[in-house]
Amino acid sequence: MPATAAAQRRIARLASLTAVHRAFHWLHLHQPQLRQWQLDLVRIPAPPFGESPRAARMLDRFHHLGLANPHIDEAGNVLAELVPSPYSLGPVVLISAHLDTVFPAGTNCEPIEPPDTPRIYAPGICDNVAGLTGLLATAAALRHANIAPPVPILFAANVGEEGEGDLRGMRHLFERSPYAPRIAASIVLEGSGSSAVVTHALGSLRFRITANGPGGHSWSDAGAPNPILILARTLLQIDNIELPANPLTTINVGSISGGTSINSIPETASALIDLRSTDPAQLDATAQQIHRITADPPQIHIETIGNRPAASLPDDSPILHTLRAVDRHLNLRTEQRLGSTDANIPLSKSIPAVAIGTGGTGGGIHTLQEWYDPTGRETALRRILLTLLDTVQTIAESNLGNSD
Numbered sequence: 001m002p003a004t005a006a007a008q009r010r011i012a013r014l015a016s017l018t019a020v021h022r023a024f025h026w027l028h029l030h031q032p033q034l035r036q037w038q039l040d041l042v043r044i045p046a047p048p049f050g051e052s053p054r055a056a057r058m059l060d061r062f063h064h065l066g067l068a069n070p071h072i073d074e075a076g077n078v079l080a081e082l083v084p085s086p087y088s089l090g091p092v093v094l095i096s097a098h099l100d101t102v103f104p105a106g107t108n109c110e111p112i113e114p115p116d117t118p119r120i121y122a123p124g125i126c127d128n129v130a131g132l133t134g135l136l137a138t139a140a141a142l143r144h145a146n147i148a149p150p151v152p153i154l155f156a157a158n159v160g161e162e163g164e165g166d167l168r169g170m171r172h173l174f175e176r177s178p179y180a181p182r183i184a185a186s187i188v189l190e191g192s193g194s195s196a197v198v199t200h201a202l203g204s205l206r207f208r209i210t211a212n213g214p215g216g217h218s219w220s221d222a223g224a225p226n227p228i229l230i231l232a233r234t235l236l237q238i239d240n241i242e243l244p245a246n247p248l249t250t251i252n253v254g255s256i257s258g259g260t261s262i263n264s265i266p267e268t269a270s271a272l273i274d275l276r277s278t279d280p281a282q283l284d285a286t287a288q289q290i291h292r293i294t295a296d297p298p299q300i301h302i303e304t305i306g307n308r309p310a311a312s313l314p315d316d317s318p319i320l321h322t323l324r325a326v327d328r329h330l331n332l333r334t335e336q337r338l339g340s341t342d343a344n345i346p347l348s349k350s351i352p353a354v355a356i357g358t359g360g361t362g363g364g365i366h367t368l369q370e371w372y373d374p375t376g377r378e379t380a381l382r383r384i385l386l387t388l389l390d391t392v393q394t395i396a397e398s399n400l401g402n403s404d
Contacts (some may be wrong), residue, residue, distance in 0.1 A: 007318075007325035010390055015329060020389070022145035027137060027381050035120075035374060037061070038133040042122045045109050051076060051099040051159045058099065058132065058157040065139050067155060075172035078157040079179075082139065084148050091184035091399055092152045093392050095138060095384075097131030097358075098161030098169065098190075098342055102366050119373045126362030126372040131189040132157055134358030137381050138189075138388065150396035153388065154179060161342050164206070166306040170345040184395045185319055186346040186353035187388055190339075191365070192372060193357025194380040195332050197323060198339040201347045203283045203310025207273040209234065209294055210301045211258075215267035227269040228258050230299050235271060237293045241286065247279035249286055272305070278338060280310045308340055309348035318394050319352040319387075326386045330379060352391075356384065 014020060046054040058078040062070040067080035078099070081092070101124035103109070111122035122129075139155055158169030174180050190198070211227035211234070235253055243249045251273065258269025275290065277283040294302040313320055327334045339355060346353035359380025364370040 004321050004325070007321040007390075008328060010393075011322070011325040011329045011386060014386060014390055019145045019147050020385070023141040023147065023385055024382055026141045026144040027378050027385075030137070030140070031374065031378060034133050034137050034377065037136055038125070038129050038372070038374075039111050039120065041132055042109055042111050042120075042125045042129045045103070045105065045107060046100050046124065047103055047105045047107070048100055048163055048165055049160075050105055054099050055157065055159070061136055062139070062155065065136070065143055067139060067143070073172065073177060075169050076159040077169045077173060080139075080155045082142055082149055082153040082155070084150055084152065088151060090151060090182065091395050092154045092179060092182045093388065093395055094154045094156060094173070094179075094183050094186040095135065095388055096156040096158050096170070096186065096188055096342060097135040098128050099132065099157050099159055100162050100165055101127070102162045107368070117373070118375055119371045121369065121371045123368055123370050125370055127191045127365050127370070128161070128189075130192055130358050130360065130362065130372050134189045134381060134384060138384055141381070141385060147389070149389070149392045151184075151392055151399065153392060154183070158342065164305055166206070167308060167342060167345055170342045174345050174349060174351070183346070183351060184399075185391050186343065186351060187384070187391070188341055188343045188353065188355035189358050189384065190341050190355045191357050192360045192362035194359050194376065194383065195327070196335045196337050196357055198341050198343055198355035199313040199320060199336045200278070200338040201309065201311045201344040202276055202278060202338050202340040203280055203344075204274060204276040204306065204308040204340055205283060205287050205304060206275070206306030207290065208270055208303050208305050209273060210268060210270040210303075211297070211299050212268050212301070213265065213299055216265045218263040218265060221265055224265050225299055227266050227299065230297055231256070231258070231269045231271060234294060234297060234300055238273070238290055241289050243286070244282065247277055247282045249275075249277040249279075249282050251275050251286070276340070278310065283310060308344045311344065311347035313347060313352065313354065317352050319354060319391055322390045322394065323354060323356075323387050326383055326390070329386070330383055332379070332383065356387075358384065
């Protein structure tokens with residue numbers, strides 16, 4: 001569906017404003033500064049459930065940018081606001097990027113900058129230090145241009161997007177935070193790219209399956225139940241589940257652990273299972289099959305360790321009209337994608353949300369060879385800025401209409 005004519009007119013007017021030109025100019029002049037921010041952030045490890053050192057650096061950046069009310073909430077999210085004058089306790093628009101990486105504590109995160117390429121190599125440099133850098137760039141450009149939004153913009157560097165973090169930072173923001181009833185729209189900054197937009201949230205359920213036994217010596221206690229073998233037989237049954245291609249559904253065994261030595265019968269063994277589907281009903285049906293398989297052996301225990309809801313943004317959503325109009329203005333393609341991101345949470349609550357890249361290119365995601373090339377980042381940041389400002393204006397006008 002193309003952008004509406006009304007959205008195109010709004011974006012053309014917005015892009016012609018002197019203040020917006022000042023913001024664009026700041027982005028143009030400060031690309032070296034953004035690279036330095038990115039290098040600084042990636043050096044600070046942010047393993048799962050260990051994001052606090054990087055959070056502290058983001059809090060410091062929010063302070064220096066002069067954002068209002070910079071603080072770290074109970075979940076560990078770093079929050080700050082760009083506020084109108086006078087301040088309003090009405091709706092806010094959230095723009096966020098996740099702090100955490102998939103890499104465990106102890107991973108060497110020192111960036112490598114080869115002399116013959118603009119690429120930066122470091123674990124997490126693209127996913128999601130590129131997103132965090134885009135978040136800072138957006139805030140800095142708005143502050144430099146003295147743009148006061150008609151409703152508050154809430155900036156969030158959130159915890160818990162990856163793996164077993166189970167979107168805990170966003171869950172807190174949308175379920176338990178004081179901001180929860182106020183968030184009217186959400187823009188998630190995720191990795192690289194200038195044209196893709198995640199509008200369909202891929203659902204997933206994650207399980208830990210554990211087998212237990214008495215343990216013992218491989219010779220003198222031979223015949224005792226072996227948790228590794230019990231677990232293996234269970235996993236083979238799960239592997240035999242017939243999965244549909246439409247709706248696409250997948251099962252992955254991502255990790256197996258257990259045992260102490262070659263001549264010991266283990267006391268425990270466990271596996272981590274990732275189940276995904278484009279359809280919530282199919283996700284639940286396949287999960288029920290897994291539960292039936294694990295209900296039979298008495299030594300087997302299953303627990304849910306992750307639940308990412310499936311959802312989608314309606315094609316007539318105002319934020320999608322805005323993004324299409326912005327892309328047309330910038331001569332970009334709007335490539336709608338399916339993905340598992342922080343946007344899953346607001347989309348599952350029928351709150352308009354998109355996840356978009358912050359420019360440049362990247363590769364080797366979730367590997368030690370991860371890289372990011374910032375070439376072309378400026379266009380994507382303009383895309384983010386225009387989308388954010390038009391969304392804020394749309395929310396403000398909608399709120400004014402409701403108050404009437």
